[in-house]
Amino acid sequence: MTSRAELLSRGRELLESAGSQEPEACAQWLLASALGMGRLEPLAEPGAGVSPAAERTFMRLARKKASGLPLSYVLGWHDFMGLRLKVGPGVLVPRPETEELTELCARLLKGQRGAGPADILDFCAGSGCVAAGLAALLPLARVTAVEKSARALRYAETNAAAHGGGRIRALLGDNFRGLGPFDAIAANPPYIPAGVIPGLDQEVLKEPRVALDGGGDGLKVVRMIAADAPAALRPGGFLAMEVCDGQAPAALELLSGPAWAERAAYKDFNGKDRFVYGRTNG
Numbered sequence: 148m149t150s151r152a153e154l155l156s157r158g159r160e161l162l163e164s165a166g167s168q169e170p171e172a173c174a175q176w177l178l179a180s181a182l183g184m185g186r187l188e189p190l191a192e193p194g195a196g197v198s199p200a201a202e203r204t205f206m207r208l209a210r211k212k213a214s215g216l217p218l219s220y221v222l223g224w225h226d227f228m229g230l231r232l233k234v235g236p237g238v239l240v241p242r243p244e245t246e247e248l249t250e251l252c253a254r255l256l257k258g259q260r261g262a263g264p265a266d267i268l269d270f271c272a273g274s275g276c277v278a279a280g281l282a283a284l285l286p287l288a289r290v291t292a293v294e295k296s297a298r299a300l301r302y303a304e305t306n307a308a309a310h311g312g313g314r315i316r317a318l319l320g321d322n323f324r325g326l327g328p329f330d331a332i333a334a335n336p337p338y339i340p341a342g343v344i345p346g347l348d349q350e351v352l353k354e355p356r357v358a359l360d361g362g363g364d365g366l367k368v369v370r371m372i373a374a375d376a377p378a379a380l381r382p383g384g385f386l387a388m389e390v391c392d393g394q395a396p397a398a399l400e401l402l403s404g405p406a407w408a409e410r411a412a413y414k415d416f417n418g419k420d421r422f423v424y425g426r427t428n429g
């Protein structure tokens with residue numbers, strides 16, 4: 148039988164020669180997945196033999212990863228705020244910044260309204276990660292997750308059923324018509340300027356274009372959200388939205404009309420202004 152250590156080094160070499168990033172860590176994740184263990188568990192006994200079936204599974208996963216797929220697509224899941232979410236081709240892999248957006252939104256809501264019941268919209272929901280995170284952080288909140296792509300919505304529905312405790316509804320849609328009123332809207336829209344997209348990392352290009360492409364200046368969907376959110380919010384309700392590095396000043400400008408009483412930018416863990424906040428009058 149092939150040992151775990153031998154298989155790990157075979158996988159790492161395959162990934163290295165394919166130019167995958169972090170080949171060692173990826174090989175560890177894939178071996179753990181093939182063995183049904185946590186990432187570091189197989190390393191505790193590197194000499195242990197791997198069954199032929201698990202070896203075949205590992206090599207199949209390693210070849211998929213070597214073909215340039217994001218690791219989370221190969222595994223079929225992604226950990227977001229400690230929640231294991233289903234992801235795969237057709238939906239964006241949640242990013243760490245979006246965990247911050249989710250926490251910011253929950254913190255602001257608690258600060259303004261306490262921990263009581265609240266109606267929240269996760270607009271541009273993708274996998275429904277923000278909705279699931281908010282439902283976990285705010286046990287009395289009811290969350291509506293709206294997503295334009297039918298393919299992505301299927302992931303949101305699955306994740307809502309697994310993590311929403313019956314408090315998340317996932318809807319197909321691309322605007323705010325007929326929705327609300329909400330106490331808060333969280334949004335992570337596509338915000339990458341279209342011209343930048345061809346130069347993105349190959350793995351990112353495996354993710355859906357509709358999740359990335361924010362039009363010419365990256366602000367097409369951001370602009371629509373800023374314009375239409377006030378009508379979907381209760382008086383005094385707020386919008387918290389993730390934007391690209393460098394876009395916060397333009398996004399804040401969009402929240403400067405008479406509908407908005409207050410606005411601010413918040414930094415991400417890299418010290419960059421990545422989240423804009425606007426609170427409506429009332």
Ligand SMILES: C[S@@+](CC[C@H](N)C(=O)[O-])C[C@H]1O[C@@H](n2cnc3c(N)ncnc32)[C@H](O)[C@@H]1O
Nearest residue numbers: 241271272273294295296321335336337357358
């Ligand atoms: C940047 S991704 C964010 C996905 C998820 N919220 C996350 O943080 O991982 C943007 C998502 O918005 C969806 N989308 C794009 N335009 C939209 C629109 N007008 N209305 C609703 N969803 C839209 C895309 O399909 C994609 O799933």
